[in-house]
Amino acid sequence: MSALAGVGVSPGVGLGPAYVLAYRAPVPEPGSRHDGDAAAELAGAVRALERVATDLEERGARAGGEAAGILEAQAMMARDPGLAAGVAELIEAGTAAARAVHEAFGRYREVLAAAGGYLAARVADLDDVRDRAVAVIEGRPIPELPTGDGEPYVLVARDLAPADTALLSRDVVAAFVTEQGGPTSHTAILARAMGVPAVVACPGATSIPSGTPMLVDGTSGLVRTAPSGEDVLAARDADAARQVALSAVTGPGSTADGYAVPLLANVGGPHDVAAALEYGAEGIGLYRTEFLFLDRAEAPSAAEQEAAYLEVLDAFPGGRVIVRTLDAGADKPLAFLPPGEHEPNPALGERGVRLLRAHPEVLAAQLTALAAAAARSAGALRVMAPMVATAEEAAWFAAACDAAGLPAAGVMVEVPSAALRASDLAAHAGFLSVGTNDLTQYALAADRQLGALTGLQDAWQPAVLDLVALAAGGAAEHGRPCGVCGEAAADPALACVLVGLGATSLSMSAPALPAVRAALSRHTREQCVLAAGAARAATGPEDARAAARSHLPGLADLAL
Structure with a gap:
C-alpha cells in the first residue's frame, strides 16, 4: 500500500477502483480557414x-x-x-x-x-x-463519465468541470481526488453538497493507474492505493461508527454544559433550502444574493428579488435568515453597471460595500425588496454588508438599512482592519459576522483560489484565530453577537475553537451541520475556551490543530 496526501474538503471515507479522467480536448489546427461562406x-x-x-x-x-x-x-x-x-x-x-x-x-x-x-x-x-x-x-462526442450500476469508483483528475460531476451521486462515485483546487473550488463545493468524500490539491494523483483500488479519507486528506483488507475494514467500521454517533445528536446546537450555539446554513439561493432543512439548520447564517445579479444584462426586478428572499424566509418561520447584500464589483463585475476604471489588483478594488456606495441605487433597490419580503413573512430577517473595512462604512450601511425599515443591520468581518477595530464597527452595527474565507486570504496575503498556496489558506493559522478573537471581543464590548459564516465553521474541531474564541453562532454548508452539532455536544464551553487558547499559543496551523484537539477528546470518539 502507498499513500498520497492532499487537502480533505468533504468528510467521509470512500472506497473503489480509480477512474482516472485523462481526456484532453483536441486543439483545432492553428491557421485553419473556412470555405469562404x-x-x-x-x-x-x-x-x-x-x-x-x-x-x-x-x-x-x-x-x-x-x-x-x-x-x-x-x-x-x-x-x-x-x-x-x-x-x-x-x-x-x-x-x-x-x-x-x-x-x-x-x-x-x-x-x-x-x-x-x-x-x-x-x-x-x-x-x-x-x-x-x-x-x-x-461533430465529436463529448466524453461522459460512467453513470451505470457498477461498483462506485473514485474519480481522479487534474481538475473537474462542474458539468462532468453535477449529475453524479454517491451511488456512482465513492470519492473525488484532484491534483488542483482548494477548499472553495467547485469540486469541493459540489462534493460537500453531494455528501461525497473529496480530497483536492493531491500531487501525483493522476499517475495512479485506472482500476487501482483506492481508499480516500475526505476528513484527513489521506489517499491510500491498494489498501489491505484490514485497512478497508477499519476504515468502514470507523465511518459507520461515525455516522451512528452523528445521527444520535439532534436538536439545536449547544455545548455539553448547555451553552447555546445556533447552527445555521450558508445558501446560494432558494434551491439550497431543502438541504438546510434536511440537515437540521436552525436558520440561515449567510444568504448569498449574487445569483440574482451576476451574468445578466439588466438588474433584477423588485418582484424577482422579493420572491427569492421570501421563499427562504418562509422556510424558517421564527428562525433567523441573514442576507448578505450584493457582494460584487472588481473581480465580479456587473454587466448592467458602467465599467469602472481598470483595476490592476481587483481583490483589493471597488467591491462589496464600496461598490454599493458607488451605486447606491442598487443597494436601495435590494433593501426595498428585502423589507417588502420581511413584511410578508414570519421569518426573522437580518441584513449584513460585505467587505466592510471601517467604522464609517458600518455607520453608512446601518443608516441605509434604517431608512429602508430594516433595523439592526450587521456587517461582515472579512478584512483585518474590521477585526482590529471591531469595537468601533459594533458601535454602529447590530451584529458582526466573520467571513473566514476572505479574512484568511487577506490576513495571509494568499489568494484562496490558488492551489499552490493551500498551506496559507488555512483558518487554523494562529494569526487568523487572533483576528476572530478580536472581532468577537469587540462585538461583546457593545453587547452584540458575533457569528462565523465562513467555511471554517464546518470543521468540527475548529467549530469548537471558534466557540471558545467567542463566536455566538456558526454557519456552514448544510451537510457539515451534523458533525459540528455532535462535536459541540461532546465538549463543555470551558473545554472550547481551553482549546482556543492552546491553538492561539501555537506558531503554525498544524500545531494549532493538534494543540486544540488535545483539549477536545470527544472528537476521537466521533472519528472526526
Whole structure:
C-alpha cells in the first residue's frame, strides 16, 4: 500500500477502483480557414454555443442545489455577447469556426486569469464551455463519465468541470481526488453538497493507474492505493461508527454544559433550502444574493428579488435568515453597471460595500425588496454588508438599512482592519459576522483560489484565530453577537475553537451541520475556551490543530 496526501474538503471515507479522467480536448489546427461562406460558418458556431448553453442549463435543472447555480453561470458564458463578437470577428477574417471559438475564448481566458480572485477561478469553467462548443462544431462526442450500476469508483483528475460531476451521486462515485483546487473550488463545493468524500490539491494523483483500488479519507486528506483488507475494514467500521454517533445528536446546537450555539446554513439561493432543512439548520447564517445579479444584462426586478428572499424566509418561520447584500464589483463585475476604471489588483478594488456606495441605487433597490419580503413573512430577517473595512462604512450601511425599515443591520468581518477595530464597527452595527474565507486570504496575503498556496489558506493559522478573537471581543464590548459564516465553521474541531474564541453562532454548508452539532455536544464551553487558547499559543496551523484537539477528546470518539 502507498499513500498520497492532499487537502480533505468533504468528510467521509470512500472506497473503489480509480477512474482516472485523462481526456484532453483536441486543439483545432492553428491557421485553419473556412470555405469562404462566413455567414454559414458563424451560424454553425452560434448554434454550437447555444447547444452547449442549453445542455448546461438542463444539467443544472436536473442536478439542483449548488450545481444549478454553477452550471447556470457556465451557460451564461456560452451566451456572452462579448465572446460571440470575438468569434464573429475571427470568422469574418476567414478563421474556421472551431478555431475561432478556441481563439476567442483564449483571449477572454487571459483576461480572467490576469484578474485574479473570483474571475481567475472561473478559467476552468470557461475552458470547459470552449471545449464543449468546439466538440459540437467538429461533430465529436463529448466524453461522459460512467453513470451505470457498477461498483462506485473514485474519480481522479487534474481538475473537474462542474458539468462532468453535477449529475453524479454517491451511488456512482465513492470519492473525488484532484491534483488542483482548494477548499472553495467547485469540486469541493459540489462534493460537500453531494455528501461525497473529496480530497483536492493531491500531487501525483493522476499517475495512479485506472482500476487501482483506492481508499480516500475526505476528513484527513489521506489517499491510500491498494489498501489491505484490514485497512478497508477499519476504515468502514470507523465511518459507520461515525455516522451512528452523528445521527444520535439532534436538536439545536449547544455545548455539553448547555451553552447555546445556533447552527445555521450558508445558501446560494432558494434551491439550497431543502438541504438546510434536511440537515437540521436552525436558520440561515449567510444568504448569498449574487445569483440574482451576476451574468445578466439588466438588474433584477423588485418582484424577482422579493420572491427569492421570501421563499427562504418562509422556510424558517421564527428562525433567523441573514442576507448578505450584493457582494460584487472588481473581480465580479456587473454587466448592467458602467465599467469602472481598470483595476490592476481587483481583490483589493471597488467591491462589496464600496461598490454599493458607488451605486447606491442598487443597494436601495435590494433593501426595498428585502423589507417588502420581511413584511410578508414570519421569518426573522437580518441584513449584513460585505467587505466592510471601517467604522464609517458600518455607520453608512446601518443608516441605509434604517431608512429602508430594516433595523439592526450587521456587517461582515472579512478584512483585518474590521477585526482590529471591531469595537468601533459594533458601535454602529447590530451584529458582526466573520467571513473566514476572505479574512484568511487577506490576513495571509494568499489568494484562496490558488492551489499552490493551500498551506496559507488555512483558518487554523494562529494569526487568523487572533483576528476572530478580536472581532468577537469587540462585538461583546457593545453587547452584540458575533457569528462565523465562513467555511471554517464546518470543521468540527475548529467549530469548537471558534466557540471558545467567542463566536455566538456558526454557519456552514448544510451537510457539515451534523458533525459540528455532535462535536459541540461532546465538549463543555470551558473545554472550547481551553482549546482556543492552546491553538492561539501555537506558531503554525498544524500545531494549532493538534494543540486544540488535545483539549477536545470527544472528537476521537466521533472519528472526526
